[in-house]
Amino acid sequence: MDFPLLIFFAFLVMVVHGFPEDYHIHNSTRHHDYCVLGAGPAGLQMGYFLSKSQRDYIILERNSGPGSFFSIYPRHRKLISINKIYTGRQNREFNLRHDWNSLLSDRPDLLFQRVSQELYPDADSFPIYLSMYVKELGLKVQYGVDIGKIRASESESPRGRGYILVDQHGLDYTCSVLLVSTGMWDPQKVQFEGSDLVEGYESIPLNPEEYKDQAVLILGKGNSAFETAQSILGRASRIHLYSPSPVRLAWQTHYVGDLRAVNNELLDTYQLKSLDGLVEGGLEDIAIKRRGQFYLTLAELLEHPDGKNSTKITAANLPVYHNDNFSLRQPYDRVIRCLGFRFNFSIFDGSARPPSSEVTRGRLPGLTAWYEGQGTPGLFVLGTASHSRDYRSSAGGFIHGFRYTVRAVHRVLEQRYHSNYWPSIKLSVSQLQSWLLRRVNEASGPYQMFGVLGDIILLRGSHCEYLEEFPIQALPQFSSLSGHRVSKHGLLVLILQYGLNPTDSLGPGRAESEWTRAWRSNFLHPVLYYYDTLPSEKDLRHRPAGWPLPRPKAVHHMVEDFLTEWDGPISHSQPLRRFLEHCLHTDLRAFYAESCFRFSLTNRKPPLFCRQGYLRKHGVVGNSHLWQHAREAGLMPSEQEYASPDVDPSFPDYLTRAGASVSSAINVDF
């Protein structure tokens, strides 16, 4: 009971005081307002934002350069994150939708394409890019600091809760806010009898010649398993991939962490019966036994009636003895474990350790929707290790996704510790539609972090506040996280999402083109949710199955587009306008000045577009050519309804002499 209260108090102190001045005196004793642990892409990305907002920060890195993970992994040195440098577009924001390696910055040229032009670049280029990023932005990175222990300081000082980091030399670093971007280094292992006979992905030889004519069993069916298989495909005699779940193809699931086509050559050799194959089965109850070569068997077959396992293998210990067509009956020359990685929890003292998350089966820390450790206030997890929030659904575990969530966390920090509201732009309601279209047509954050980051539009009557890329799962805490209030007019949330009913990805009917059926779109498409009040945590918890947000008051799907260009007047713009009209309870049509003239003289309150444009002397005049179109469409009164424009030429002269208005003079030509 005391614990949450303490946290609350700590928050209160921080919010009220920010970081007291005397903080900075401690710099000599290695105190920083912000410590970033790890100089990988997430750490450096956060470093950039902290540096831009001129915060007291340090990035601590145990190795001698940034991004050292990429000096080793992926073992076969090909990055599978897309580096598409030609998009046919000049829009930098749009181009980031197809650049999965660059970090965000305000330098238009600080892009990954400067170091590699390859679609699937060599892994060595990534640390080079990161070094460039550190250098050009002047980020403060301290290399060679290997933090072995982290504990919380529940001190009585006005700083409130902080974190103390101890390095390999026993030196302390104290931080008010700790940003953990350590990545995932610990190989995931499974214990079974004979697991010590298994080689790990992290240490296997890379030369294919060493696998010549060998039968290889690979445990795992992810990208590292397939990458390994692919590299030895031309040398090994037989490659079997074994794991509990069937392979999931990224092009079917839209999840970039699933098997990418760039690695999947083995699927061909499997399906064309060229001696390779995939097998499903549990990992915990297998056993590997050496009898010259390696045999795969089942733990229960090794059990003896007397209860002790003998080291000697008999025929009856092997499945083929019981099952003559057992798939994996032939022995292997090598067994390789490719089961991925897990977060290193061991450096955290109990006081500072975030719980492990259930969805990831304990491999990743459990986090709040704004990436703060559950129960570790002031400790945030960034980068790959923050993937428990969108595990196996969005891109939060990957550079092209977490560069945006890092920005979101930074905005949370700015609000919480420095009272800087989440950046927003004020728009008049008549501009909202084109602004939304602009975002859906170029924004890269909601595009990469689909279903996770969304733009929030706070409706305020005749104007609105537009906030970009808020973590939508944190909507119940919106006001405290962003500093903005929700008015009685409610709010809109704009996100992009894939279809909810995945069907045959390449089959007929995979795409929807009729806008009235937009909610059945299968590909990434924009969706707007309208709430009259902020959804509560309970609403969010009970949201419809498969939905990213609770049931709103109204929802609008913009139909998926083959070219991801949502700018069609009939299929995209008008349905969006009608949705906005519904949410704002007003007519949002645009009118020419002439129509506004009529409405202004015959209505005490003309339509919004006229009020926000024409009546502010900023109406849209158009020309006779356009009016003609509008008249033919029956949207403006036709010429015949007006008196003939046969003008008495003597009239203006007379009036000008008499001192007519400013504008009557320009009408002389009429």
Added chain:
Amino acid sequence: MAWFICLVIFLLCSNYGHCTTRNASKTIEHTVDNSFEKIRSGKTCFIYFGNRVNPTISLFIEQLEKSADALEDYGISVAKVNCTIEHVAKYCTGEKLMKKAYLFRGGDVLKSFDTDTVFDVNAIVSHVLFTVLFDEVRYVHTADELQAVERAAKGKADIVLGHVQVLGLPEHRALMETAFVYGAKYQFVLTTGGPVLKNMGVGDPWSLAAGLWFLHCKGAFQSQHTEPCPHTALRRPLTTLHIYTFLQLMEAPLVTEAFVEPSEVKVVHSHLQVPLLFLFSQPNTVALDRVTAQTLASRLRGQVGLVLIHRESPDVKTPVEYNAAYKLPGKASEVKYLTLNNLEEVVDLFRDERVLKEEVEEDEEDEVGENDYWATLDVLDDEVAESVYRDRGQTLNMDALTELTADRFHSAVAASEHMVVLFYVKWDAVSMAFMQSYIEVSISLEAADVSNMELAVVDCGEWTDICDAQQISSFPTVRLYRPQEPPQTYRGMLGTEGLTRFLMLSRVVSPVVLSCPDEVASFLEGDLYQQHAAVSPVSVLGLFSSTADPGVSVLKEAANALRGETIVGVFADKQAERWAVEYSVELPAILVSRGPEGLMEAHPLHLSTPNQLVTHIQKALLDCFPELTVENLPQYLGLKKPLLLLFVGVEEMERKENRRALQEMRSLLNSGRLIPYLPCWIHLGRTPAGKAVLEAYLGSMPLLPALVLSQLSTGGEIFHYPAGSPLMEQPILHWLQMVEGGNELPAGVIGKDKWEPPVPFYDFLAVMDQEVPGYASQRSPKTKMRPSERDDKEEAEKNRRGIHGNADRRVRAGAHKPQESTMTKPPAPHHHTEL
């Protein structure tokens, strides 16, 4: 007697050969024949006797002929007898001739009807059948009468209770036609409303025009004679088809059981155009499921056919997460699967108007209206968007415009003396409509040989960085960039003239600093004025006694803000006193010059901030008797005064009158008695939209010129100066006084429209709820039937495995059997192995 009648009346409807038929109708015009045996044989016939034809009668005869077709099916003949040819005693005489029709059976008159009662084919058929079925169809009025019928029927027959408010309507006919067919099988009861309906659960009997109930008396025990029989209501309009279907449904078993997929199920309901509801039964809960199905079926009886599907059957492949499905009638209709939590949900589903509506529409093939409605959704209703869309075939000629890119923006802006930049996005119709004007501006500037000005565009859809850096938050935006000066955003009308004027005036330095009295004179009416008179007939001059006056800098700042709007000059010198004296004003002051012949107005200057001064100057620029145009109206509406509005026409003959009226108004203005109003005028030739305004004010076009007082910003009342009165100073003043005194009736009132959305939005949530019930519903914390998505997937996966028949993967020898696509044991499904 009867024998005699039948002797002279010949009803031969089953034998055309002997009849003279007219218009291929089966009404037999009586001629002499001798087939009276047929009548004696007991044939029923409906006969009209007449002797002349008037319009009413001919209408009736037309209906009578139509009814012959219908009644033939029931073995009833229809005939008319022309009394002028065949005089039949009794029937061809008397006052009632012409107004009566008779129903005979076996020679007896069963009943006579007024032609008013049997006015059309429906009335004829219903009344005739009702009479014929007198014994079979019981008429009841009170609840007691109904109870008596029920008591008698219990254990023997079911009752069909029909209600019609008025006899002789199509519903009555449908009921009687059914009774004719099913009279032997069911006890038919007819009521015309009142207390009986209350027993059927009708709250407001008067609101129900017609209805039908099936009273399940056959299965009820006679012993429980006080208990009313359970009943089921027909929930559709009373037509023979609906009643027939309904009765078939009442006969069909409540629940059908099946062992195949829902799409394979064949039951009587499918032919009856009734939706089918499928419930899936688990082997271990069959008994319970049957009870549930029975309960549900009796609640939905007559609306839905219920099928219980046994899941254990190998032919049933529906995923286990679904416990129900439904199929709407129609061959094309697909089976929709659902997960339902309780019975109410199911009942709601079918009581839901939408599902029923869909059904009715299919029945009546009346989907045109619906289609029309949705078709309008694809029609653009925004005049700007539509006109731009209609112009999509045209390529805009943007040659004269410089397209700026991120690389060139800054250098281009720095290099040009006046760089005008339009920031736009292609998908914004307003931007694209304005683009046309912008191109026109560039052409007109070129024509005017304006050399030191460049027009450029930035596509913010492509060069998003520039637009962000320039903080563009609305489209379109026009900015004027000059070297070493902050950019100036154009805030005027987005049209060719407004922008051209702005750009032309922007080239003049603002303010123009004048150094000697000669320059002042020239500024006010000399060369400088002449140059720009075409674009700015009004100029403003600030006069100060010395350059040290703090007002000078304020005016300079204000002048800068007004650059492009008007020409501002400043003269700070002792000699400024000269003009101050001339226009009797204290220095500092501003002079507003309306050209050489116009009036010179002088205003003292005592405002502290540039913004206040800008507002002040803008107000001073306004005319006191303006001609309202589309472009200038907003400036005048800002004054919030009632408009004293003179509409002048364009006809030759009106011109003199117009001129006089304007002159009168002007002198009235000079009298100073119009201060509470904004006197103004609209020339309907130059501003044709004014015509629509005038019509909206008065409801029709009055004689021109017309004077109107429009209290736009106050009460919204419109007063029309009497058309007959001369437009002269005194009568106008008098009229205004009358209006003020409340002695005039308004000619109209301006509404305050709320400008609600013009078309309802397309409600995706409603569509989801209808097409996939439950898909968009919040999960309830307690139900186990809608678990998390993850669990759904697990379920689906288990099911998939189940289909392949590998539920038990244990090998008898005790070994697991890892195989392709088979699992050793149900593993934790999402044991993800790779990031």
